[in-house]
Amino acid sequence: xxYPIETIDLxxxxxxxxxxxVRGGFHSGGQVTSFGSIFSVLRRTKGPFVEALRGVxxxxxxxxxxxxxxxxxxGKTTLIKILCTLVIHDExxxxxxxxxxxxxxxxxLKNLQAVLPESRGFNWRLSGRQNLxxxxxxxxxxxxxxxxxxxxxxxxxxxxxxxxxxxxRYSTGMQRKLxxxxxxxxxxxxxxxxxxxxxxxxxSAAEFRALLRDRLARDEGKTMLLSTHNLNEAQGMCDRIxxxxxxxITACDTPDNIRHMMFDEKVFNIVFADTIFxxxxxxxxxxxxxxxxxxxxxxxxxxxxxxxxxxxxxxxNMDLSEILEVIVKRGLKVRMINTExxxxxxxxxxxxxxxxxxxxxxxxxxxxx
Amino acid sequence: xxxxxxxxxxxxxxxxxxxxxxxxKAAVYTQLINVFIGVFSWxxxxxxxxxxxxxxxxxxxxxxxxxxIAIGNLILPLVQGVSSTLNPWTLETILMTGISTTVxxxxxxxxxxxxxxxxxxxxxxxxxxxxxxxxNVNIPSTIxxxxxxxxxxxxxxxxxxxxxxxxxxxxxxxxxxNVLQNLFSGVTFPVVYLDTIFFTGASTISWFLPQTWVYHLxxxxxxxxxxxxxxxxxxxxxxxxxxxxxxxPIGYKIFQWGVNRSKREGTLGWY
Numbered sequence: 001x002x003y004p005i006e007t008i009d010l011x012x013x014x015x016x017x018x019x020x021x022v023r024g025g026f027h028s029g030g031q032v033t034s035f036g037s038i039f040s041v042l043r044r045t046k047g048p049f050v051e052a053l054r055g056v057x058x059x060x061x062x063x064x065x066x067x068x069x070x071x072x073x074x075g076k077t078t079l080i081k082i083l084c085t086l087v088i089h090d091e092x093x094x095x096x097x098x099x100x101x102x103x104x105x106x107x108x109l110k111n112l113q114a115v116l117p118e119s120r121g122f123n124w125r126l127s128g129r130q131n132l133x134x135x136x137x138x139x140x141x142x143x144x145x146x147x148x149x150x151x152x153x154x155x156x157x158x159x160x161x162x163x164x165x166x167x168x169r170y171s172t173g174m175q176r177k178l179x180x181x182x183x184x185x186x187x188x189x190x191x192x193x194x195x196x197x198x199x200x201x202x203x204s205a206a207e208f209r210a211l212l213r214d215r216l217a218r219d220e221g222k223t224m225l226l227s228t229h230n231l232n233e234a235q236g237m238c239d240r241i242x243x244x245x246x247x248x249i250t251a252c253d254t255p256d257n258i259r260h261m262m263f264d265e266k267v268f269n270i271v272f273a274d275t276i277f278x279x280x281x282x283x284x285x286x287x288x289x290x291x292x293x294x295x296x297x298x299x300x301x302x303x304x305x306x307x308x309x310x311x312x313x314x315x316x317n318m319d320l321s322e323i324l325e326v327i328v329k330r331g332l333k334v335r336m337i338n339t340e341x342x343x344x345x346x347x348x349x350x351x352x353x354x355x356x357x358x359x360x361x362x363x364x365x366x367x368x369x
Numbered sequence: 370x371x372x373x374x375x376x377x378x379x380x381x382x383x384x385x386x387x388x389x390x391x392x393x394k395a396a397v398y399t400q401l402i403n404v405f406i407g408v409f410s411w412x413x414x415x416x417x418x419x420x421x422x423x424x425x426x427x428x429x430x431x432x433x434x435x436x437x438i439a440i441g442n443l444i445l446p447l448v449q450g451v452s453s454t455l456n457p458w459t460l461e462t463i464l465m466t467g468i469s470t471t472v473x474x475x476x477x478x479x480x481x482x483x484x485x486x487x488x489x490x491x492x493x494x495x496x497x498x499x500x501x502x503x504x505n506v507n508i509p510s511t512i513x514x515x516x517x518x519x520x521x522x523x524x525x526x527x528x529x530x531x532x533x534x535x536x537x538x539x540x541x542x543x544x545x546x547n548v549l550q551n552l553f554s555g556v557t558f559p560v561v562y563l564d565t566i567f568f569t570g571a572s573t574i575s576w577f578l579p580q581t582w583v584y585h586l587x588x589x590x591x592x593x594x595x596x597x598x599x600x601x602x603x604x605x606x607x608x609x610x611x612x613x614x615x616x617x618p619i620g621y622k623i624f625q626w627g628v629n630r631s632k633r634e635g636t637l638g639w640y
Binding site: 090116135 | 459461462463464465466467468629632633634635637638
């Protein structure tokens with residue numbers, strides 16, 4: 001067993017006729033409401049189908065935090081639910097610590113647990129501790145083990161003070177922590193998170209992220225797969241990410257490599273001190289434009305002819321020293337320099353084809369499926 | 370005269386709920402049919418003559434009726450127990466613990482069953498003190514009758530739940546069984562009376578319904594002091610057990626089929 005999570009050509013199709021009523025329309029909700037539709041639901045076996053996953057290949061390494069990014073409907077939740085045995089895939093293979101998720105679900109669930117915000121499953125009238133105790137017994141812990149483990153987890157997540165309060169009194173952040181406690185009851189080596197910080201305020205989200213990254217991943221060496229819309233979260237937390245778009249993985253690498261995968265450029269923004277824009281400065285601009293690797297130069301000159309700064313779009317591999325050499329040679333004083341690089345959001349927008357919101361980075365390649 | 374705003378608001382709530390109710394066509398039909406069956410079965414009970422009760426159970430009608438109602442309240446939670454706990458928040462979470470189907474089903478009905486046993490006793494006490502109900506209980510037979518009943522009804526509960534997980538609505542099999550139960554299972558009148566009301570041999574239908582055996586075995590044990598040592602009684606209990614032996618594994622399979630199908634369709638979390 002080399003990888004805690006491995007998927008090979010994973011395919012999942014959902015029948016679109018699953019909730020078609022007798023008039024042929026679709027129900028907005030999950031219920032079928034007439035006898036005709038009840039029998040048709042029981043009878044149906046065939047499509048048409050919509051493909052949620054179209055040949056997903058993933059290998060997640062031990063101790064890695066792996067992010068799955070994708071727009072709504074990309075298949076992120078389907079992937080997570082397949083791995084935690086709540087959805088059965090149609091083709092391909094999926095393994096958790098070497099166990100087949102379709103054939104050995106009980107062994108899979110001994111090695112992997114998930115935090116799914118929509119599947120809380122807690123009794124609102126019981127306390128956090130009572131809820132955890134119930135699940136600990138379902139997971140097969142004996143009373144002593146359950147008590148010790150629950151005490152440890154409540155301390156670990158900072159819920160100890162409120163452990164005996166009714167669940168209904170918990171804030172969203174506390175509820176999320178209790179979900180985490182439940183997922184950790186078995187102390188499985190691998191954890192899945194579906195939108196781990198969705199609905200949390202910035203402070204709670206930061207605290208929750210730190211808990212996952214610093215304590216669970218770094219200290220305890222757990223392997224984590226998380227799906228998220230939050231690109232900053234992915235960039236800050238994940239060792240590697242995969243971008244899932246319409247059921248296919250279109251990019252899979254470290255966040256930095258993904259950012260640079262799509263773009264050739266970066267921008268040097270240089271701010272000058274006490275400089276007038278004159279003929280010599282114009283020659284300098286022309287010199288920059290003539291340099292190999294420079295794609296564009298934009299001088300910032302105000303109405304009093306003050307030369308406040310310059311933005312230079314360059315090849316992503318170009319070194320700043322070549323630019324600075326020219327500036328120093330011309331005797332300009334530099335007040336500040338910053339390098340602007342494409343963000344993960346820029347890369348995500350480009351990869352998923354949502355370019356209308358894309359900033360004007362030089363797009364390197366078209367993404368082909 | 371202007372209608373007060375409070376009244377208009379109440380009317381708005383009522384109209385909303387009426388329109389919502391009418392969209393559930395299956396539920397509307399089942400409710401209407403249930404009303405008809407209910408009126409019919411109680412009407413038959415009210416017009417009933419004493420003779421068949423004393424023939425079948427050696428008891429009077431009020432004892433027969435009160436015990437039947439008490440049994441009905443004891444077993445109803447078993448059928449409803451699993452279904453009532455089904456929702457997307459609990460089902461996915463519980464299944465992720467990796468527990469077995471049997472534990473899931475028995476675990477979900479256990480408290481409601483215990484609570485039903487507790488509330489079963491007041492029914493009998495009120496019946497005895499206010500309506501002069503005459504019980505003639507054989508305790509071992511009663512325990513066996515309850516055990517057979519529990520297995521039969523858990524089988525039905527699993528069938529119902531397995532189908533409901535797929536349809537997300539009423540399941541036609543359980544609905545049909547419940548409708549037939551009210552007509553043919555002898556909740557409010559002995560099944561032999563059906564031969565008088567409908568046609569000779571109509572009561573034969575009753576003995577193919579599992580609920581008939583639940584009521585019959587419990588009434589035998591509680592009204593006639595039926596001993597399992599009596600070969601006639603033992604045969605009746607064995608006949609009832611056949612339903613238990615058949616329905617429980619079928620229910621288990623249908624429940625698993627429902628969960629697996631729902632997992633394949635990705636609808637486990639839908640309700």
